[in-house]
Amino acid sequence: MAENKNQHFVPRVHLTPFSVCAEGKAIHLFNLDRKKVIFDAPVKNQCSRDYFYGQDSKLEEAIQAVEGYYGRCVASLHKPGALVNESHATILRRFAYLQHVRTEAAARRSAEFAFAATNVSGVSCKQPTFKEAVKTAVIAAMRHYAHTMAVVDDLKVRVVRNLTSVPFITSDDPAVLANRWHQQRVRDRSFGVSSAGALLFLPLTPTLLAIFLDSDVYQAEHVGGWINVPKPADILACNHHQVLNCAANLYFGDRSSGNDVQTMAASVAQLRPLSRFNVMAAVSDGETATHTRYAVVDAKDIAEHDDVLVHVRAVRPVPPRWPSFLKFRNKPFVYTNDTGAGFRRRTTATSRLQNSPPWRKVRG
Known part of the structure; x- marks a missing residue:
């Protein structure tokens, strides 16, 4: 049986750098539904539910191990002269992908996806309650992660160093899947982790953010894995993803940022899809x-x-702008087999079907 009844779907190790004085005790938040800033909320009560992952002690231990590696990785990146080595990259990829699939918002989206398919008039299908569907989706997500964690191993990892006075913020669903190529070149708002042009944004601290990118499609100038960003507009472009993706709450640690977070959220709130x-x-x-x-x-x-x-x-939000440091390659390329599988990356251009058409490389 799991040792902890109160289980976090966004761990305290992630929220702590964004808390007041980075002490992990209190944190400020802006709630999008209520359009209200709440100061000094207890960190221990944020992004958690009783037995969110069930009562499997081995699963709890596995999740805690990933979180422990992540916490030490983020701490090491703050050391002077730190380089983003392959060990950092692997830990950040694993954590970001786990965080992307395991939040309550992700589970609710999975449940809503299933309900959308079976709520069509004339379709007869026995349905669980929504609460049961969410619980089932959480366990399914953990199993899916265990079997597919390598799907992000080809994504290049860069860490953005924020040189501005505008801090990175986080949310109740902080690992954001995005795809500039899909939305601008294909004009399609439906894509997945395996898609060509995949991006993941994960704020690490108010001054650091990890970005994971398909290097066959994008390029981002860096030195030792670091991207130094002096433009506030680029920081806001990254923060917009938190607003567009979150379920309800944005988190920050500096009380003086309250009005700025509220204004920033209001500026892009209309871009949140009414239906996912x-x-x-x-x-x-x-x-x-x-x-x-x-x-x-x-x-x-x-x-x-x-x-x-x-x-x-799926319908994913389109941000109003993209950070200027993220650029398309001169000659991007992707893979297709001209089926509903869509456009894939070189490492994800596979099919489980024996008679699937062959994949071919095309210019993007």
Whole structure:
């Protein structure tokens, strides 16, 4: 049985650098729903639920091990002359990916995804309660992480050093998956961790932020893994991702930043999608010798059909700007097999299907 009843989905080791005086006791927050700044909230009560991961002691120990490595890694990056070595990169990748899949917001999105697929009129499917679906999604996410943690190993890791007076902030869902290439070149707001052009943003402290990037698509000038950023606009561009991705709360440690955080959040709040999913329904519309043809219809019209496909696509927010240090390569390239698998990176261009079309490299 797990030793700790109160389990954090954003660990205290992450929140502590953003807390008051970095002591890990109190932290300031801005709640987007209430549009209210709350000062000196206890860190121990933030981003936690009773037995959030269940009562498996081995799972709890594994998560704590990843968090421990992460805490020591961030501390070492603050040492004078620190370089972002491969050990740092591996630890940051593992933590960022774990953090991306394990928050309550991520679990709720997974549950909402399942409900979106089965709530279509005419689809008969026994559903659990939403609370049960979220709990199931958490456990599924942990299993998924264990089997797919290497999916981010090809992403280059750079650490942004904030040289401005504008601090990085964090949130209740701080490891943000983004994709500038997908949104600007493909004009598509649906993508995943395996997609070409994948990016992850993870604030480490008010002065440090890790960015993970597909180096076949992007470039970011650096020295020893560090990107020195003197422009406040670039820091704000990174902070926007926290606003657009979070479930409810933004966190910061300097009381004087309260008004600035509120103003910044208000400036991009309208870009948060009203729905995180688009649901498309299609019905059988004829057959060939080898295939069945489907036609897209309004979801309300499918009740009279027996053969129905329901497709749910994620809708991810589009930030108002991207940091200037993140640039497209002169000749980016991606991989495709011209199927619904979409565009992939060289290491994720794989398929579990035996008859899957071959992947080919294309200019992006």
